[in-house]
Amino acid sequence: MGGGAAVGLLVAWGLWPREYEANLRAAPGETPFNAFLKIARDGRVTVAVPQAEIGQGVYTSLPQILADELGADWRTVGVEPAPINPLYANQLLAEETIAGGLPSAFEGIGRWATQEYATRTALMLTGGSSSIRAFEPRLREAGAAARTLLLQAAAKRFGVDWQTLDTAGGMVTGGPRPIRFADIAGEAVDFTVPDDIPVRGGVDNRLVGQPLPRLDLPAKVDGSAQFAGDIRLHGMVYAAVRAGPIGDSRLAGVDRDAADKVSGVFAIFEHERWAAAAATNWWAANRAVEALAPAFTTPNPLADDARIERALTDALKAGDAAHSIARGEPDAVLESGDRYRAVYSAGVAANAPMEPLTATARFTGDRLEIWAPTQAPGLARAAAARAAGIGEGRVTLYPTLIGSGYGRKLETAAIEQAAVIAGHLKRPVQLTWSRVEETMQDSFRPPAAAEMVARMEGGRLMGWRARIAAPSAASQAIGRLTGRGGSGREAEGAAVDGAIPPYDVEALAVHHLPADTGLATGIWRSAAHSYTAFFTESFIDELARKAGMEPLSFRMQMLSGNPRLARCLSTAAAIGGWDGGTAGSALGLAAHSAWGSHVALLVEIAMRPDKRIKVNRAVAAVDCGRVINPEIVRQLVEGGIVYGIGGATGSPISFSAGLPSARGFGDLGLPLLADTPEITVEIVESEEDPGGVTELSVPVVAPAIANAFHALTGRRLRRLPLAA
Numbered sequence: 001m002g003g004g005a006a007v008g009l010l011v012a013w014g015l016w017p018r019e020y021e022a023n024l025r026a027a028p029g030e031t032p033f034n035a036f037l038k039i040a041r042d043g044r045v046t047v048a049v050p051q052a053e054i055g056q057g058v059y060t061s062l063p064q065i066l067a068d069e070l071g072a073d074w075r076t077v078g079v080e081p082a083p084i085n086p087l088y089a090n091q092l093l094a095e096e097t098i099a100g101g102l103p104s105a106f107e108g109i110g111r112w113a114t115q116e117y118a119t120r121t122a123l124m125l126t127g128g129s130s131s132i133r134a135f136e137p138r139l140r141e142a143g144a145a146a147r148t149l150l151l152q153a154a155a156k157r158f159g160v161d162w163q164t165l166d167t168a169g170g171m172v173t174g175g176p177r178p179i180r181f182a183d184i185a186g187e188a189v190d191f192t193v194p195d196d197i198p199v200r201g202g203v204d205n206r207l208v209g210q211p212l213p214r215l216d217l218p219a220k221v222d223g224s225a226q227f228a229g230d231i232r233l234h235g236m237v238y239a240a241v242r243a244g245p246i247g248d249s250r251l252a253g254v255d256r257d258a259a260d261k262v263s264g265v266f267a268i269f270e271h272e273r274w275a276a277a278a279a280t281n282w283w284a285a286n287r288a289v290e291a292l293a294p295a296f297t298t299p300n301p302l303a304d305d306a307r308i309e310r311a312l313t314d315a316l317k318a319g320d321a322a323h324s325i326a327r328g329e330p331d332a333v334l335e336s337g338d339r340y341r342a343v344y345s346a347g348v349a350a351n352a353p354m355e356p357l358t359a360t361a362r363f364t365g366d367r368l369e370i371w372a373p374t375q376a377p378g379l380a381r382a383a384a385a386r387a388a389g390i391g392e393g394r395v396t397l398y399p400t401l402i403g404s405g406y407g408r409k410l411e412t413a414a415i416e417q418a419a420v421i422a423g424h425l426k427r428p429v430q431l432t433w434s435r436v437e438e439t440m441q442d443s444f445r446p447p448a449a450a451e452m453v454a455r456m457e458g459g460r461l462m463g464w465r466a467r468i469a470a471p472s473a474a475s476q477a478i479g480r481l482t483g484r485g486g487s488g489r490e491a492e493g494a495a496v497d498g499a500i501p502p503y504d505v506e507a508l509a510v511h512h513l514p515a516d517t518g519l520a521t522g523i524w525r526s527a528a529h530s531y532t533a534f535f536t537e538s539f540i541d542e543l544a545r546k547a548g549m550e551p552l553s554f555r556m557q558m559l560s561g562n563p564r565l566a567r568c569l570s571t572a573a574a575i576g577g578w579d580g581g582t583a584g585s586a587l588g589l590a591a592h593s594a595w596g597s598h599v600a601l602l603v604e605i606a607m608r609p610d611k612r613i614k615v616n617r618a619v620a621a622v623d624c625g626r627v628i629n630p631e632i633v634r635q636l637v638e639g640g641i642v643y644g645i646g647g648a649t650g651s652p653i654s655f656s657a658g659l660p661s662a663r664g665f666g667d668l669g670l671p672l673l674a675d676t677p678e679i680t681v682e683i684v685e686s687e688e689d690p691g692g693v694t695e696l697s698v699p700v701v702a703p704a705i706a707n708a709f710h711a712l713t714g715r716r717l718r719r720l721p722l723a724a
Contacts (some may be wrong), residue, residue: 020086020119020568024048031185032393033149034093035087036066036142041187043170045072047079050088050135052126052375053106053216054402054409055639057632058696062215065136068142068207070150071167072181079215079349081399082124084378090125092134094118095473097494126375127407127523129595129692132246132628136690143664145193147200152189155177163198168205211631216401228400229432231371236428237266239421241276241285241414243441244296245658246303246520251275251459258291268292269421278429281348286434302658303518312449312516315469318544320505321511323658328507333463334455338545340451342539346531346720349445349647350660352668355403356438357414360430361422368395368419373402379481387416406694407523409482411443435664442660443480443522446471447515448497450535459547461501463556464508466535470495470528473513473521480522489514498529498699501536502565502593503558519655522591525607525643526695529594533699534706534720537590541581541707550580551589551707564686565593568600568621571682576602576619581711588708590700595676595692597624601641602701603677605708611724613649614640615677620697622681634681637697641679644701646670650721669721 022035028056029041032291038046045064050345056141059079067077082088109489116121147167155162157179171178213251219225229450244251254275259268262277264284289694290670301307302308340610359372368388374397382396388395402409418431433441455463474494477523479485491512524530544554552573556640559566569591572578579585604617627633651669652663706717709724717723 002129016187017246020451022087023083023085025083025324031345033146033189034142034500035082036084036139037070037146039181040337041182043076043169043180043182045070045077045181047077047411048082049079050090050124051131052373052399052402052409054375054406055125055404056131056636057214057629058131059124059216060212061628061632062133062139063215064212065202066143068517068524069140070147071169071200071205073170073628074207075211076170076586077215083329084122084124084381084397084675086119086122087649089118089121089123090130090134091115093125093128093130093356094123096130106531116604120574122378124376125376126376127410128327129694129696131563132690133596133692136628140199144197144199147225148194148197149183149188149191149623150184151693152191153184157184160467164723166335167200178640194225208628210629212629213485214632221671224403227355227370227403228358228360228373228599229355229430231400231430233360233362233428236360236430237278237280237425238285239276239418239429239431240282240289240434241277241417241431242292242294243274244287245298246441247298247658247696248520249298249658251272251294254294257290258293259288261716262291264289270422271420274417276417276431278425286578298658301518303655304657305654308447308517308655309539311517312447312469314355315513315515316449316451316467317528321467323493323496323512324509325493325496326509327710330465330507330509333507334453334465336456337455337462339453339455340543341451342542344535344538344716344718345449346447346534347652348519348521349530350442350653350662350668351405351408351444351524352439352442352665353403353405355405355720356407356433357411358430358432358460359415361426362419363426369398369619370395370396370415370419371400372415373400373409374412374415375402375407378680380397380412383412383417383481383483384415388419391423395571398409406525407527408443409695410477410523411683412481413441439664439667440659443477443520445524445530446473446519446521447517452535452541454539454541456543459549459554459557461503461505462507463509464501464505466496466499466509467511467513468499468532468535469495469513470531471517471521473511473523474527476520477522489516495528496532497527498594499532499536501540502562502591503540503555503557504561518658525640529592529695529699530647530702531720533590533592534702537592537700537703538706538718541703543709552578552580555589555591562593562598563601564623564684564688565591565598566686568598571621571684572600572602572619575621575680575682583706583714584712586604586708586712588704588706588711590704592699592709594699595696596689597622597691597693597696599696599700601697603701603704603705605705605712607712608671609724613709613722613724614675615645615705616648617678618685619680620682621684622693622696623684623686623698624691624693625686626690627683628690630683633693636693638679639680641701642671642676642699644698645677645705647698648702648705648720648722652721652723
């Protein structure tokens, strides 16, 4: 089919922020077409990806979108991280920040103003399962625009109308002979992109929807992929650091004499917030930090279990909520009949990434270079500049591949510390946090507690109220990232994300009650959804039992307004062999809608001899709209299930004197490879817009396990992590 036979992209292309020039660097022989695409004389097609690769596959799925619209040969497609530029701003995530009521620079300024702010500040962010949702339209437009230029160049050579030509497999087709993109790329950029850009038509030779191999895997398998810890610079030294207990801790003193005795030590640093050592190798630097035995003073009370519990309890007892979402008349409905009430809670959860925080810094004159894994390159660059006391224009940041840590790599502490140390030493420094430091200073998922109240009539929900006490973790994380601070005591919608049940309830209310726990909390994979879905889906299961109804049927009767989730539920139940969740069945269900997607999960559990819960089988059904790469979707859902199992059944983390009880992986009780259940993922076909998947399956794991535990034992577990 010729290009002119398809629908145009007039509006979207016309709204591109053209006042910003692309700064995509071209190597010799490469021709840039726009901010996202370069084509080389040797046939290589390079796509600039504005999102961080954390293992979620954006270095494949995003190029796949552009390459599909371009008509490229997948074997020739490569990827590189996009430079910091307003053209790569994640406007969608900024908009959703406003919708969540997050107190930040965005609050109250409106959708258009938010887009402008995000664009003008080059707000490049990876998070919120937003990569596909935010950049699918722009990448399609970039591919389609470049395709029209190639068609025009080929048409001039052939003396035909360019709209009669097509592309496939890296060739312009439909003329007297196929012609390679590489042979006309240099000529093509001299043509003009039409206002009405035709998209590719037909279903043949398409890349979207295909399980194409991941572009990042070969280098990761053969070891050539470069992570932050792989950076090696001439004259580089290695550094380790130790900070104080969580809170306003200040360095009081160190044992320099003991550290100086460690072989290989190059320098000792005393910062007001931390102590560090630099050495000829990292092992020596870390031994020196331990020998320093830094002492800290903290003027304010330190976090401990009693304070955390008291903060949540006091917040729940508070009268008026600081942030509320309501529809109908929940107070009147809930006061007019018998109510059912339950209290749930969730402890902190560690990010525990395989790769701890790390950064390499080098000063050349008055210019600073930073190599680091980051989900927010522009803000990370700004943090480095603040720490070094120089302007942002003097800082160059090279984002590296990220070794896990959804949300953890928003943190910039290691980047700031590396910049300070490199500035003092006047030589390159690679700082890597130890596993102990990473665990103790983790930006934990916040603890939370919920009072759930509902009224039923004839087996149907009539009213619903959720009062959720939790620190404002998103506010804290953004405060650290921007250098503006954040106490965690401000009300925010982000703290109750996912708390609105996906069921037909005419009268409902969701309240956030900020709790000052004294912890430094942050963004965990799926953020607040990880505990709000646990509260909601566990309570729904309780209500079904109270109504004397089978849990699947109870849910299905309330999903007339959410047919996509209903289909996921029925699919997971059918494939998983749902038996009604009768006593002793060991099966549990949970469902959730978020990030434009829908998921249902059935799990089968068993009890270990040590009384811990083991998940033997998990069946997930997912509707995430149009699928870009089904294999990546399955990988993300499977990974999210395993991640969720770790959060649901791992060891609880306690706090004393501002420090967590955990010191490493062994203290977290995470599932091992041998503990991984048999996982089945069914992708429900859909032509809806693509939704987010990276975090989608995490929230449903804990409630599904808790509901299965109730079916097996008759006991209801209302606290995370789940302990039999």
